[in-house]
Amino acid sequence: MMTGASWYKLGGPELAGRAYILQNQVTHTRFLPTASRHSFIYPTLSLLVSLNCLEDKQLDLLGGWLFAYGAPWGCVTGLRRSDYLYNGPSDNRSIRCKIMDILDQHGHSGCEFHDAWLMTMPSFLGVQGINPLSVYFCYRQGRAILWLVILEVHNTFGERHVYVLEADDESTQSSSARFDHQWIFPRQFHVSPFNDRSGHYKCQIIAPSGPPSAVEDPSLSSPRPVIKITLMTTPPHPEKKLVAIIRATCSIPLSSANLISALGRAPFTLLLSFPRIIYQAYILHYHKRLDVYQRPEPCAPDLTVESHLPAVPNPIQPDVKYVGRGVGWQKKGFLERWCERRVYAFLHHKCKETNISVIFIPANPIDKGTTIHSSGVDNLKNSRTLTIYYRSPRVFTVLFMMPSPVHAILLGVQADRIFSVSSEELFIDVFAAPTSARPRRSWSRLAWRIRMVTVRDSPDLPVPPFHALDNPMTPMTVFVLVVLSMLTILEEKLSNALGARFVRGNEPWGGWARLHPRTLFYPRDRLGSVRRDESI
Secondary structure, eight states, X not given: OOOHHHHTOOOGGGTTTTEEEEEEEEEEEEOSSGGGOEEEEEEEEEEEEEHHHHHTTOSOBGGGTSEEESOSSSSSEEEOGGGSSOOOTTOOOOHHHHHHHHHHHTTSOGGGEEEEEEEEOOEETTBOOOXXXXXXXXXXXXXXXXXXXXXXXXXXXXXEEEEEEEOSSGGXXXXXXXXXXXXXXXXXXXXXXXXXXXXXXXXXXXXXXXXXXXSOOTTSOOOOOEEEEEEEOOXXXXXXXXXXXXXXXEEEEOOHHHHHHHHHHSTTGGGOHHHHHHHHHHIIIIISOBOBOOOOOOOOSSHHHHHHSOOOSSOOOOOSOXXXXXXXXXXXXXXXXXXXXXXXXXXXXXXXXXTEEEEEEESOTTSOOEEEOOSSHHHHHHOEEEEEEESSTHHHHHHHHSSSHHHHIIIIIIISOOEEESOHHHHHHHTOOOXXXXXXXXXXXXXXXXXHHHTTTSOOOOOOSSOTTOSSOOHHHHHHHHHHHHHHHHHHHHHHHHTOOBOTTOOTTOHHHHTSTTXXXXXXXXXXXXXXXXXX
């Protein structure tokens, strides 16, 4: 039951200095390619809250009914730890603990972190709309000077990336009198499908005047942060390509009355981010004639793992020092999990028979690697080891769909570049088709025909009559093959029906074509965008 104190917790001076409601103006302007110039302006609503007060639940309003931290449902607006930073399925750490871990990973002492202003968009009626950018203004214990700024970027594919920027260095002082700090750093994360991952960001900010405080300082006005991001094209002659600005035009203390008033003026503004993104994408693609880049897999935060993976056709901007890292990856789908279980079950049996150990090492640090040993201590000493590095769990569907391990290497390693193997010869030995298998004839014939459809455009290679992963052969095996095959075909058919255009050589279904030496791959020029005229 709500107490009188919680029900009448109207904020005002009580929460000033700890939490604010921001009315923002978001502007976005594209300058290049010149013929595709475009701009738009939208109003948005966000919160600026003390992270410590948030996680201590000091900011909950109306007993958590109007605003709450941690509750996925049952409140009008709220913030949840799972919506920020690392998104592992079993990661129940607080946002504060995640920040401390990120700071440690970037060479800063997480133990020095005291509090932060978090600028973000809350959920509405239990639904968290896409949060393109959340900003953490971080402070040390006993220091009123801004220490670090963390930019947490989300894309529409469910992926997350952070850039950690030092602010207590004179070199970060902005050359413009309109901003407090500025940084230039290489681009690493795929956000817009109309840009590749080349170029540098120039980030300029107006930060809150000081750290969160439990006591309002009457001499300080309500904070109105400003974030300006400029995307510059590749060196040596960078040009201004995009400018995005989030500007707080109004800032009022968080309270029940103020939050109800803000939601009443624009009741669905917190749910409009994704529809607005789709609408602007429609304009850029169909009216401004910009082609689409296929979503590239994020780079591995571990540089050792990244060095073992094949280079992707849409690489990040090369630089001496990187200030960012991935913190959220796409979750595995049902088909990927099913194929993964089938692969591991096969390998547990295979490794015992052949005295081979197989190690899977993912680029995603949240997805722990798997090691399948040959049995017995003596066998471990003398066993051979196959190591498979992979960028995406799609490696398991490729192993299941391809009719032979040679096809899997051609598509997954050379064409789509989603995994690598320590030894191609050992890989072929491990996943070679069994010579003595006798699966149920009707199901095996159907499975063979489905796999033949998927490689109809591949090089002319022998196709074995059986598949290593078809034991046991069940109706579910055929069902998964049918669904995977149909999804690939439907993606191409639907794109053609909608008149959607991918950058040439970058089509999701064009893996086999990318193996052809005469394939026209998309040009990696300094603009990092491809405009296609209607006549082409």
